[in-house]
Amino acid sequence: MRIGELARRAGVSTRALRYYEEQGLLASERTASDQRVYAEAAVERVRLIQQLFTAGLPSRTIVRLMPSIETGDASPESFELLAAERDRITTAMAELAAARDALDRMVAIANHPTPEHCPALREPAWAPYESAEV
């Protein structure tokens, strides 16, 4: 398949696919007139790349994981990289949960007509801030 069909099927732009190739994330065969040709597996490959981008992995890191993706082996460096990224993602999830809790506290307080009775007010991670004391 050519680049337009892959883009549609994988849900990305053709520009993104050329960018992936430029970064060494996605190989392609070429026709006699230099048009890119992809195998079926490229669709899922692109979706995996997108997933890793969404998880905050930069392209350089994904490139370094490519050998493991292609061959299914685990060089000790790749393994370490996988573990490190796994930890980073877990940390990011915890930070998201903390931020969501902060928003939830704001919602809870906003819903209370008498905030004096709300225990969340006594853990003021978002303490009211009127102005500075000169």
Place this chain on the structure above:
Amino acid sequence: MRIGELARRAGVSTRALRYYEEQGLLASERTASDQRVYAEAAVERVRLIQQLFTAGLPSRTIVRLMPSIETGDASPESFELLAAERDRITTAMAELAAARDALDRMVAIANHPTPEHCPALREPAWAPYESAEV
């Protein structure tokens, strides 16, 4: 307190604090010679801002939430915004979990000497990709 102390206590740079003020996220009093002066509550305020940044909220959105933060009220628009961001964070957490699972599958496969016996190979979200069929 002045900007340097606030920066140290909140764990950010002075540049960041001036940026927050520029974006309307953090007010400050000024001395006669225009130096910034902050109240104690600014420390936690900055930490909240950092937490929301970490959660992916852009400064424009945080600015729009500021009235709720300051007054503790819930204008319907602020409430909608809070709910929308909460949902976005929940979605982001799910995406992170999915990416982490993908990395875990790679680890699991790498640990298997005989991948034919590994059931994860039959859900190839990361299907092997050698080259395109011309």
Place this chain on the structure above:
DNA sequence: CTAAAACTTGACGTTGACGTGAAGGTCAAG
């Protein structure tokens, strides 16, 4: 009094994953 530390505004630089033309070749259909 003086030197260092801290502060001010202003303005350009960085990073990553693309967007967006420009200027032109290629390919299936009528």
Place this chain on the structure above:
DNA sequence: CTTGACCTTCACGTCAACGTCAAGTTTTAG
């Protein structure tokens, strides 16, 4: 044959949250 969809490379633009000088002022310590 020609039109229009699709493709190529090249290259500059974008956005956000700051980093990093520059050049001058203010505050603090000795």
